[in-house]
Amino acid sequence: MGYGVGIPPPKWVMPVAILLSLALSVTSSVTYDGKAIIVDGQRRILFSGSIHYPRSTPEMWPNLFREAKDGGLDVIQTYVFWNGHEPSRGEYNFEGRFDLVRFVKLAQVAGLYVHLRIGPYVCAEWNFGGFPVWLKYVPGMVFRTDNEPFKAEMRRFTEKIVGLMKSENLFQPQGGPIILSQIENEFELVEYYTGEVGKAYAMWAAEMAVGLDTGVPWVMCKQADAPDPIINTCNGFYCEGFEPNQKYKPKIWTEAWTGWFTGYGQAVPHRPVEDLAYAVMRFVQNRGSYVNYYMYHGGTNFGRTSSGRFIATSYDYDAPIDEYGLLRELKWGHLRDLHMAVKLCEPALVSSDPTVTQLGDHQEAHVYESGSGDCAAFLANYDPQNDANVTFRGSQYHLLPWSVSVLPDCKTVVFNTAQVGAQSSLTRMTPVMSIPLLWESYSEEYTSADDDDVTVMSGLLEQINITRDDSDYLWYMMELKIDPDEEFLKTGRFPQLTIWSAGHALHVIINGQLSGTVYGGLDDPRLTFSDTIRLRAGTNKLSLLSVSVGLPNVGLHFETWNAGVLGPITLHGLNSGTWNLTSQNWSYKIGLKGEGLGLHTVSGSSSVEWMGGQSLVLKQPLTWYKAKFDAPEGNGPLALDMIGMGKGQIWVNGQGIGRHWPGYTAQGNCNKCTYAGLFDEGKCRTDCGEPSQRWYHIPRSWLNPEDNLLVVLEEWGGDPQGISLVEREVASVCSEIFDGQPPLHKHSLPKAHLRCPSGQFISDIKFASYGTPQGSCGNYAEGSCHARRSYDALRKNCLGNQNCSVAVGPKVFGGDPCPNTPKKLSVEAICGRLPPTPSHRGHTII
Numbered sequence: 001m002g003y004g005v006g007i008p009p010p011k012w013v014m015p016v017a018i019l020l021s022l023a024l025s026v027t028s029s030v031t032y033d034g035k036a037i038i039v040d041g042q043r044r045i046l047f048s049g050s051i052h053y054p055r056s057t058p059e060m061w062p063n064l065f066r067e068a069k070d071g072g073l074d075v076i077q078t079y080v081f082w083n084g085h086e087p088s089r090g091e092y093n094f095e096g097r098f099d100l101v102r103f104v105k106l107a108q109v110a111g112l113y114v115h116l117r118i119g120p121y122v123c124a125e126w127n128f129g130g131f132p133v134w135l136k137y138v139p140g141m142v143f144r145t146d147n148e149p150f151k152a153e154m155r156r157f158t159e160k161i162v163g164l165m166k167s168e169n170l171f172q173p174q175g176g177p178i179i180l181s182q183i184e185n186e187f188e189l190v191e192y193y194t195g196e197v198g199k200a201y202a203m204w205a206a207e208m209a210v211g212l213d214t215g216v217p218w219v220m221c222k223q224a225d226a227p228d229p230i231i232n233t234c235n236g237f238y239c240e241g242f243e244p245n246q247k248y249k250p251k252i253w254t255e256a257w258t259g260w261f262t263g264y265g266q267a268v269p270h271r272p273v274e275d276l277a278y279a280v281m282r283f284v285q286n287r288g289s290y291v292n293y294y295m296y297h298g299g300t301n302f303g304r305t306s307s308g309r310f311i312a313t314s315y316d317y318d319a320p321i322d323e324y325g326l327l328r329e330l331k332w333g334h335l336r337d338l339h340m341a342v343k344l345c346e347p348a349l350v351s352s353d354p355t356v357t358q359l360g361d362h363q364e365a366h367v368y369e370s371g372s373g374d375c376a377a378f379l380a381n382y383d384p385q386n387d388a389n390v391t392f393r394g395s396q397y398h399l400l401p402w403s404v405s406v407l408p409d410c411k412t413v414v415f416n417t418a419q420v421g422a423q424s425s426l427t428r429m430t431p432v433m434s435i436p437l438l439w440e441s442y443s444e445e446y447t448s449a450d451d452d453d454v455t456v457m458s459g460l461l462e463q464i465n466i467t468r469d470d471s472d473y474l475w476y477m478m479e480l481k482i483d484p485d486e487e488f489l490k491t492g493r494f495p496q497l498t499i500w501s502a503g504h505a506l507h508v509i510i511n512g513q514l515s516g517t518v519y520g521g522l523d524d525p526r527l528t529f530s531d532t533i534r535l536r537a538g539t540n541k542l543s544l545l546s547v548s549v550g551l552p553n554v555g556l557h558f559e560t561w562n563a564g565v566l567g568p569i570t571l572h573g574l575n576s577g578t579w580n581l582t583s584q585n586w587s588y589k590i591g592l593k594g595e596g597l598g599l600h601t602v603s604g605s606s607s608v609e610w611m612g613g614q615s616l617v618l619k620q621p622l623t624w625y626k627a628k629f630d631a632p633e634g635n636g637p638l639a640l641d642m643i644g645m646g647k648g649q650i651w652v653n654g655q656g657i658g659r660h661w662p663g664y665t666a667q668g669n670c671n672k673c674t675y676a677g678l679f680d681e682g683k684c685r686t687d688c689g690e691p692s693q694r695w696y697h698i699p700r701s702w703l704n705p706e707d708n709l710l711v712v713l714e715e716w717g718g719d720p721q722g723i724s725l726v727e728r729e730v731a732s733v734c735s736e737i738f739d740g741q742p743p744l745h746k747h748s749l750p751k752a753h754l755r756c757p758s759g760q761f762i763s764d765i766k767f768a769s770y771g772t773p774q775g776s777c778g779n780y781a782e783g784s785c786h787a788r789r790s791y792d793a794l795r796k797n798c799l800g801n802q803n804c805s806v807a808v809g810p811k812v813f814g815g816d817p818c819p820n821t822p823k824k825l826s827v828e829a830i831c832g833r834l835p836p837t838p839s840h841r842g843h844t845i846i
C-alpha cells in the first residue's frame with residue numbers, strides 16, 4: 001500500500017543507502033496535488049510532530065525521535081532559531097543544541113522526514129520571536145514589512161540555512177529527509193493591519209523562497225493569499241473547516257495545538273487527548289492529509305531563551321512527550337492508536353473523494369470509496385452531551401459524545417476518538433540526593449550612582465537599547481539630596497515615590513535597603529511602584545533595578561515595544577510639593593556585579609569569597625548561592641525542586657537552566673475538565689494557587705559524575721535549603737479496557753497492555769477489578785460488581801516484567817461477575833526500579 005516507501009533506511013545500512021539514494025536521486029522528488037503531499041510518486045497521509053532542537057539536548061534527540069517514530073509519526077517539524085545561530089552579525093553558531101544539521105540527520109536515521117520552518121520569524125514563545133537583538137539596531141530597520149534593510153537580512157539568513165541544508169544533501173531530492181520548508185509564519189493578521197506594504201512584503205518573501213530552489217514545496221501557515229506554488233496551511237485547535245486557496249493544493253494543518261504554553265503567574269494548561277483526537281479525525285475525514293502536532297515534545301526554554309510574555313522556563317505544552325522526554329501516557333498512546341487506525345485507511349483516503357451523509361441531527365458518515373475496492377468510513381457524533389446509536393450500511397453503531405469512529409473497511413470500528421485503549425501513567429518527582437546540598441552564599445553588592453563604571457545620561461532610557469539583552473538587569477540610579485528642614489523628617493510622614501515602568505519587574509532600593517518589588521504579567525508587562533520611602537537628611541541613594549523577562553515574540557511591530565523604567569517618576573510630600581525626577585540625570589549600569597564576575601561559571605565562581613555554615617545568608621534579596629553535587633546514579637531525567645525560592649536564574653556547570661520564578665503563583669480558573677465541547681486554552685488548567693513552575697529540568701548530559709557546580713541567583717530572597725534534586729519517574733501505569741472494546745491490534749479479545757519505562761519493572765499490581773470499577777488512575781475503587789479473581793491473571797503475566805498484556809473477558813477472571821452488565825477492567829500497576837526476586841513472583845510486594 002505504499003506505506004514505508006521513501007522512508008530512509010536505518011543507520012546500519014547507511015553506506016549502501018547513500019549509494020542507493022545517489023543512484024535514485026534523479027527520480028526522488030516531493031510534489032503535491034489537491035489530495036496530498038506526493039513523495040517519490042506516492043500520495044501520503046502524513047503525521048508530523050514539532051520538536052524544537054534548542055529546547056532539548058543533542059543527547060536527548062535520538063530517544064525523542066525513537067518515541068516519535070514508535071508513536072506513529074512520519075515527520076519531525078522544527079522552526080529554525082536565527083538568534084541562536086547568529087548571536088552577533090556574521091558570527092554563526094551551529095554547535096550543541098544549535099547543531100541543526102545533526103538534528104536533521106538524526107531524524108533521518110530514525111526513519112523520519114523533516115519539515116523545516118525557516119521563518120526566520122518563528123514566534124514560538126521564543127525570545128524576540130527568533131530575531132537576533134542586533135537586527136533591531138541595523139539602521140533603518142523595520143521588522144516584517146516591505147523594508148529594504150529587513151528584506152536584505154532575511155534573505156541573507158534564509159539563503160544561509162538553505163545553503164547549509166543543500167551542502168549536507170538534506171533535501172529529499174538529494175537523498176535527505178527534508179520534504180517541506182516554510183517561509184514567514186502566521187503573517188496574514190499583520191498583513192491585514194498593515195495593508196499594501198504587508199502584502200508587498202509577503203509576496204516578496206514567497207518569491208524569494210521559491211527562488212532558492214530547494215526541490216521541495218514551501219508552505220506559508222496562516223497566509224490565505226500565499227501565491228502559487230506555495231501551500232497555505234492552517235494552525236489552531238481545530239482546522240476541519242479550513243480550505244487551501246487552490247483546489248490543487250493539499251489540506252495541511254501545520255500546528256494542531258496539543259496543549260498550550262505556561263506563563264508565569266498563569267495556571268498550567270492541558271488539552272484532553274479525546275478532544276485532540278476528535279479534532280484530528282474531523283480534519284482527516286474532511287480531506288485533511290497532513291497533521292503536525294504543535295508541540296509533540298515541547299521541552300525547555302533553557303537560559304534566557306523564553307520570550308517576554310512572562311513565558312515559563314518549562315515549555316512542556318502538555319505534549320505527547322513530556323518536557324523530560326518521558327511519554328505522556330494516554331496522550332502519546334491514544335495518538336499512536338489513532339495514527340495506526342488512519343494508516344489502515346490510507347489507500348482509500350489518497351485515492352477517492354469523500355461522500356458525506358447525515359446519520360442523525362448531529363451525526364455524519366464520511367466515506368472514502370475508491371474504484372479499486374478500498375473503502376474507509378468515519379462516523380462522527382458532533383453532540384458534546386449525548387451519545388448516539390446510528391445505522392450505517394445496515395449495521396448499528398454506538399457513538400460516544402463528541403467523537404469519531406474509524407472503520408478502515410467501512411464495516412469494523414477499530415478506533416473511536418473518545419474511547420481510550422492506551423495506558424495512562426502517573427509520574428512522580430523522587431528526591432535523589434543522599435545528603436542535603438551544602439550551600440554557600442554571596443551577597444550581590446548594590447551598585448550605586450557613585451561607582452566608577454556607571455554612565456550618566458539625562459532622563460530615563462529604554463532598557464533593551466542599553467542592555468542589548470546581554471543581561472536581564474539594568475540599574476537606574478540617582479542621589480536625592482534632602483534638606484534638614486524638610487517637614488517629613490520631624491513628622492515621620494515620609495514622601496511617596498511613584499514609578500511607572502514599561503516592565504517587566506522592578507526592585508526599588510533606598511540606601512542599600514530593598515523598599516519593594518513589583519512586576520507585570522503575561523497580559524500586561526507594565527507596572528507601577530507607589531509607596532512611601534524612608535529618606536534621611538543629606539544624600540540618599542536611590543537605585544532601581546529594572547528586570548526584563550525576555551523580549552516579546554508576537555504582536556504588530558513587537559520590536560518597538562519598550563522595557564524598563566520610562567517614567568514618569570515623582571516624589572510627593574516634600575516642602576516644595578512634588579519633585580519630578582523624570583528628566584534628572586540618571587546613572588546607568590548594565591547587569592549585576594556577579595554576572596560581570598561570571599559567578600555562574602566554574603572559573604568565575606571562585607573570584608569572590610562565599611559565606612557558608614552559620615554565615616549563610618538567607619531570605620535576602622540579590623543573593624547568589626552555590627553548591628556542589630554528584631550526579632545521581634541511573635539515567636532518569638533530573639530536575640531541581642525550587643520550592644522556597646522567589647525569582648532569579650539557575651546554572652549547572654555554567655549552563656543556563658533557565659529563569660526560576662516559583663514565587664509567582666498561578667492565578668486563574670482551575671475548573672473541572674471534560675473532553676467534550678469546544679476547547680480553548682483557558683479550559684483545562686491546573687495548579688491554581690501553586691507556583692506556575694516549581695521544577696526545572698537539568699539535562700543529564702550537562703552533568704559530570706562528581707562535583708557539579710550549581711549556582712542560583714535569587715532576586716527576591718529565598719531559602720536555598722529547600723532546593724532539592726529530584727528524578728522524574730513513572731510511579732505507576734494504568735489501563736482501562738471495556739469488554740468488547742474495538743481491538744485495534746487484531747486480537748480475539750480486547751487486551752490491557754501495560755508497560756513501564758525501560759529500566760523499570762512492574763513490581764506490584766496495586767489495583768485490578770473486572771466488573772464496574774470506579775475512579776481514575778491513582779484512585780480506582782471497586783464498584784458493585786467485581787470479579788474475585790481480578791488480580792490473578794495480572795500478577796501472573798505482569799509481575800517482574802517491563803511490560804505485559806492481559807486479555808479482557810469473563811473467562812480470564814474466573815467467570816462473569818454480573819451477567820448482562822457492561823463491564824470493564826481497570827488496573828494500576830506499580831513501576832519499580834528493581835525487578836522482584838523470583839520468590840516474590842505472584843505475590844503482592846509492598
Ligand SMILES: *[C@@H]1O[C@H](CO)[C@@H](O)[C@H](O)[C@H]1NC(C)=O
Nearest residue numbers: 386387388389390397398399
Ligand atoms: C444506544 O444503545 C445502547 C445499547 O444498545 C444503549 O445503552 C444506549 O442508551 C443507546 N443510546 C441512545 C442515545 O439511544
Ligand SMILES: *[C@@H]1O[C@H](CO)[C@@H](O)[C@H](O)[C@H]1NC(C)=O
Nearest residue numbers: 136137457461462464465466
Ligand atoms: C537608543 O539609544 C540611542 C542613544 O543612546 C538613541 O540615539 C537611539 O534613538 C535609541 N534607539 C532606540 C530605538 O530607542
Ligand SMILES: *[C@@H]1O[C@H](CO)[C@@H](O)[C@H](O)[C@H]1NC(C)=O
Nearest residue numbers: 567568569570580581582583
Ligand atoms: C514629569 O516630567 C516628565 C518629562 O519631563 C513629564 O512628561 C511628566 O508629565 C511630568 N510628570 C509630572 C507629574 O509632573
Ligand SMILES: *[C@@H]1O[C@H](CO)[C@@H](O)[C@H](O)[C@H]1NC(C)=O
Nearest residue numbers: 456457458459583584585586
Ligand atoms: C546633568 O549633568 C550635566 C553635566 O554634569 C549638567 O550640566 C546638568 O545641569 C545636569 N542636569 C540636571 C537636570 O541636573
Ligand SMILES: *[C@@H]1O[C@H](CO)[C@@H](O)[C@H](O)[C@H]1NC(C)=O
Nearest residue numbers: 755756758800801802803804
Ligand atoms: C517488553 O519486555 C520485554 C522484556 O521483558 C522486552 O524485551 C521488550 O522489548 C518489551 N517490549 C516493549 C514494547 O517495551
